[in-house]
Amino acid sequence: MSTLSILIWVVLVGVVFGVLWSQGKIAQFAGYVRETRTELEKCSWPTWDELKGSTLLIFMSIVILGAFTVVVDFVLLQVFIKL
Numbered sequence: 001m002s003t004l005s006i007l008i009w010v011v012l013v014g015v016v017f018g019v020l021w022s023q024g025k026i027a028q029f030a031g032y033v034r035e036t037r038t039e040l041e042k043c044s045w046p047t048w049d050e051l052k053g054s055t056l057l058i059f060m061s062i063v064i065l066g067a068f069t070v071v072v073d074f075v076l077l078q079v080f081i082k083l
Contacts, residue, residue: 020026046054 017026
């Protein structure tokens with residue numbers, strides 16, 4: 001990139017930031033981030049063992065659902081081929 005295009009981008013970003021600042025959007029976003037952090041502190045996070053158990057359960061569910069889909073697809077293929 002040339003120096004001129006970098007300068008144009010810097011000016012453009014600066015203008016957008018200035019407009020957002022003057023409208024109070026930057027302060028609103030900062031408040032949103034602050035409230036989100038406060039709410040996340042109230043959450044209960046799983047332990048390592050709970051996380052491993054949940055991951056295993058999800059993995060097994062995906063395998064079972066995938067096997068079911070393959071079987072149903074095979075059966076329907078056989079039914080419609082014979083028609």
